[in-house]
Amino acid sequence: MLEFFFGYLSLVIIIFSLLVVLSKNAIHSVLYMLVMFFHVAGIYLLLQAEFLAAVQIIVYAGAILVLFLFAIMLLNLREELSAEQLTDGWPASLAVVAGLLLTLMLSLGGFTTTFNGSWSPEKIKEITFTKALGQALYTGYILPFEVASIILLVAIVGAIVLAKRRLN
Amino acid sequence: MFEFLIRPGSFDLFLNIGIIILKIAVVIGVVMLHVAYATYFERKVIGHIQVRMGPMEVGPHGILQPIADMLKLFFKEDIIPEKADKPVFYFAPIISLMAALSSLAVIPFFDGFVIADINIGLLFILALSSLGSYGLILSGWSSDSKYSFLGGLRSSAQVISYEIAMGMSLVGVMIMAGSLNLTEIVKAQAAYPTGMYAIPQFLGFFVFIIAAIAETNRSPFDLPECESELVAGYFVEYSGMRFALFYAAEYIGMIIMGSLAVTCFLGGWTIPAFITAVLPFLKYVPGIVWFALKLYVIIFFYYWIRATLPRYRYDQLMAIGWKVLIPLSLLNIVITGIIKIMVD
Amino acid sequence: MIPLHWYLWLGSIVFCIGIFGFLAKRNIIIMFLSIELMLNGVNISLVALSHYMQDLRGEILVFFIIAVAAAEAAIGLAIVVSLFRNRTSPHVDEIRELKG
Numbered sequence: 001m002l003e004f005f006f007g008y009l010s011l012v013i014i015i016f017s018l019l020v021v022l023s024k025n026a027i028h029s030v031l032y033m034l035v036m037f038f039h040v041a042g043i044y045l046l047l048q049a050e051f052l053a054a055v056q057i058i059v060y061a062g063a064i065l066v067l068f069l070f071a072i073m074l075l076n077l078r079e080e081l082s083a084e085q086l087t088d089g090w091p092a093s094l095a096v097v098a099g100l101l102l103t104l105m106l107s108l109g110g111f112t113t114t115f116n117g118s119w120s121p122e123k124i125k126e127i128t129f130t131k132a133l134g135q136a137l138y139t140g141y142i143l144p145f146e147v148a149s150i151i152l153l154v155a156i157v158g159a160i161v162l163a164k165r166r167l168n
Numbered sequence: 169m170f171e172f173l174i175r176p177g178s179f180d181l182f183l184n185i186g187i188i189i190l191k192i193a194v195v196i197g198v199v200m201l202h203v204a205y206a207t208y209f210e211r212k213v214i215g216h217i218q219v220r221m222g223p224m225e226v227g228p229h230g231i232l233q234p235i236a237d238m239l240k241l242f243f244k245e246d247i248i249p250e251k252a253d254k255p256v257f258y259f260a261p262i263i264s265l266m267a268a269l270s271s272l273a274v275i276p277f278f279d280g281f282v283i284a285d286i287n288i289g290l291l292f293i294l295a296l297s298s299l300g301s302y303g304l305i306l307s308g309w310s311s312d313s314k315y316s317f318l319g320g321l322r323s324s325a326q327v328i329s330y331e332i333a334m335g336m337s338l339v340g341v342m343i344m345a346g347s348l349n350l351t352e353i354v355k356a357q358a359a360y361p362t363g364m365y366a367i368p369q370f371l372g373f374f375v376f377i378i379a380a381i382a383e384t385n386r387s388p389f390d391l392p393e394c395e396s397e398l399v400a401g402y403f404v405e406y407s408g409m410r411f412a413l414f415y416a417a418e419y420i421g422m423i424i425m426g427s428l429a430v431t432c433f434l435g436g437w438t439i440p441a442f443i444t445a446v447l448p449f450l451k452y453v454p455g456i457v458w459f460a461l462k463l464y465v466i467i468f469f470y471y472w473i474r475a476t477l478p479r480y481r482y483d484q485l486m487a488i489g490w491k492v493l494i495p496l497s498l499l500n501i502v503i504t505g506i507i508k509i510m511v512d
Numbered sequence: 513m514i515p516l517h518w519y520l521w522l523g524s525i526v527f528c529i530g531i532f533g534f535l536a537k538r539n540i541i542i543m544f545l546s547i548e549l550m551l552n553g554v555n556i557s558l559v560a561l562s563h564y565m566q567d568l569r570g571e572i573l574v575f576f577i578i579a580v581a582a583a584e585a586a587i588g589l590a591i592v593v594s595l596f597r598n599r600t601s602p603h604v605d606e607i608r609e610l611k612g
Contacts (some may be wrong), residue, residue, distance in 0.1 A: 013522065029545055031256070043522070048563060068544070069324070074321075115567070116566050133568060158586075162590035
């Protein structure tokens, strides 16, 4: 049964990722991306990471993609539909990507892990994933957490400075 | 979350799915009825506040008005603008309605009655309410009309800004209850001395109520759809059933926000212990009655505000969101955190 | 139990699609979307490895990646908007001269 869910989710993820890249209309690309994000959140649920699934939708779908839509609408890209979509060198990039994909597929087949940490699925289920992640974040990873908040602050300031018109 | 699917014994599986489908049907049926009559009572309440009668024609005191409205919308012609982006135009109202309806799955209406009792119920509702803004933006963009485009842009900016304030106003509740599961939040409130978090979390409650009005695009924050300047905003090109879907999504959104306020701040289906200590017979009233009563009070409050306050200007709206509500909710988080550490 | 390498395959396919989009598309907005695709491919692999190794570190890394992706999108789109102030084309291969 879980294999069935995995098959469905991965099929949709792959098809919609391709559609994001190949679609001519930027708004449609963003919508395909939205569907794909939801299915990635489904993959996270299969992996017992329900907090990350919620964050995936709140941050990616609710904030980042809306920002993309906002930018596309403000720039009004409607006339671009007839233009050439791919760069001149696209066959070369396709070859590179195909080689990379082949390497990854061959080398990752049958990959298993031998290391076992202290967070078994039963233990995470008992105290819930959100609490486990919160405890880890606020004890061992408090410095990266604060650094992430500074990165976000810098991004806010930077975005305002870049997007604002010159005052005089 | 998927445990019931891997449990051995296929009979259990079908029974479980059957029970879930039955629950969904009951919840959607009751909520849709509430949506239909929420429109009726809105017109009645606003009518009486403005010293007029409201709808009186269809049935005694206009009680059948929602049914007549529904029939009218159902038989209206479905007009699609020629230059509209058709697939997006078709899907926009469906996204709006779907996001609103899915949120109902995690709300505990009374003890033990919740469709999906998940660990991250509160985050689930926040995630879906952020998805609701897609319906508005896409309908505004795909209609290919200036008015609806401006409405869509306004709504995207407004909903994103107020979502931050709303999410952060709920953090105080999360800290106090120590859980994101809505059922457990209600149980934690029942165990708390005041019986509801609205009293210790008054700052969070205040921010949440204002942000919820903006989030559902209600007056006085209804700038995305203001009739007098944008003729109706993002759904100006929609007609017939598609318009009705937006309308239903707006009222379901109102019910969701009201239910969230009830479960997170007003004690859900429970009543405070000090009230039952004075009036013991109130213990025998079923929980759904308290839930519904609290919800009706909040919805009445929405109507009251709509009938009383004029619309805000757009820069005022943004200033309130970013310069008042977000700092207030941050202050609330800090105060709650300090008190939590001192009490423990 | 789903084998671990299925998740890793899925992650690498999404990552490769993202690389192709980034290298081959002319529209700068689609290029940004492709970066998000690549990040998502990596996230899938990290969460899967973290789950199978019974260790939370991968999931914490994903949390930070999502935060940094938000910052990156904000800055990136601000750059796109300021780029459009100078020339109204979303095509990166037309932006060749350094002097603005």
